[in-house]
Amino acid sequence: MLNALTVDVEEWFHVCGIERHVPPERWDELESRVEDSTRRVLDLCDRFQARATFFMLGWVASRHPELVRRIRDAGHEVASHGMWHRKVFRLTPPQFEADVRESCSVLESITGRAPTAFRAPEWSIDAERRPWAYPILSRLGIRDDSSVSPLTWISGAKLETKPFRWRAHAGDAAAGSAPREELGPASLRVFPVTTMRLFWENLPFTGGLGFRTSPYWYTAYFFEQLNRSGVPGMIYLHPWELDREQPRLPLGPVVRFMHGFNLGAVARNVSGLLRHFRFGTLAEALDQVVPPDQAVAPLAMQESAA
Numbered sequence: 001m002l003n004a005l006t007v008d009v010e011e012w013f014h015v016c017g018i019e020r021h022v023p024p025e026r027w028d029e030l031e032s033r034v035e036d037s038t039r040r041v042l043d044l045c046d047r048f049q050a051r052a053t054f055f056m057l058g059w060v061a062s063r064h065p066e067l068v069r070r071i072r073d074a075g076h077e078v079a080s081h082g083m084w085h086r087k088v089f090r091l092t093p094p095q096f097e098a099d100v101r102e103s104c105s106v107l108e109s110i111t112g113r114a115p116t117a118f119r120a121p122e123w124s125i126d127a128e129r130r131p132w133a134y135p136i137l138s139r140l141g142i143r144d145d146s147s148v149s150p151l152t153w154i155s156g157a158k159l160e161t162k163p164f165r166w167r168a169h170a171g172d173a174a175a176g177s178a179p180r181e182e183l184g185p186a187s188l189r190v191f192p193v194t195t196m197r198l199f200w201e202n203l204p205f206t207g208g209l210g211f212r213t214s215p216y217w218y219t220a221y222f223f224e225q226l227n228r229s230g231v232p233g234m235i236y237l238h239p240w241e242l243d244r245e246q247p248r249l250p251l252g253p254v255v256r257f258m259h260g261f262n263l264g265a266v267a268r269n270v271s272g273l274l275r276h277f278r279f280g281t282l283a284e285a286l287d288q289v290v291p292p293d294q295a296v297a298p299l300a301m302q303e304s305a306a
């Protein structure tokens, strides 16, 4: 069974929850570290001969076109992470469309190929936005989406109170956890973030803070069980998680903990998983669930064929 290895390519100052401290007007003033940190991810892939999907932030791609070409030339999938790292639930449908369209054309102008996979910042396509966001993605030629997270812990009513309200959008308990084809006015192959069931909660142990706090053997055991039941899993990482020398911003203790805790575990855990399990791109992992010749084409392709 092939699992999906995914990387959100963004700068160290694009982490979620700090937009207030680092608004887009300031991004160009800050030190760029993405080339170095992404090279570490590429080296890891190389070492274990694994292909991955790199969700490129359009803003980063437009400033580092050589990096995008290096990723493509190494045989990986180049996909879109939007242009300005804006959460979908903060955008109107036209704003969302403009943001994704801009990122796709930046990537196409660099690689010569329009991306066919998308991931929204902070898994921000939720139940309320899916009905309009998916047709927009499909119209832009997106076939595979990885923007939903079936988290119960974060989305649950328990945390709908301050000071956690800002996190309340990150989960969508109704999203379902299985990779699948979602049929409707716009059909997309959907790969939600892989979560693990612990007691009554779905928790994200395959990337981010969850990946850095849970013991490796537990994640490995979970992947083993998942693959045995015929379901591919997905891990996600950010280049800045492999950069322990990144500058520190004046953040509150909660955000600092979420982004800085145990960064050393990321390379270790990813190496372990790449050694013991098979990984490929998001598209390759989805091909096992929904073969490409059986999947409904994105609206963009249907329209151009008509």
Ligand SMILES: [Zn+2]
Binding pocket: 008, 010, 014, 081, 085, 121, 122
């Ligand atoms: Zn991101």
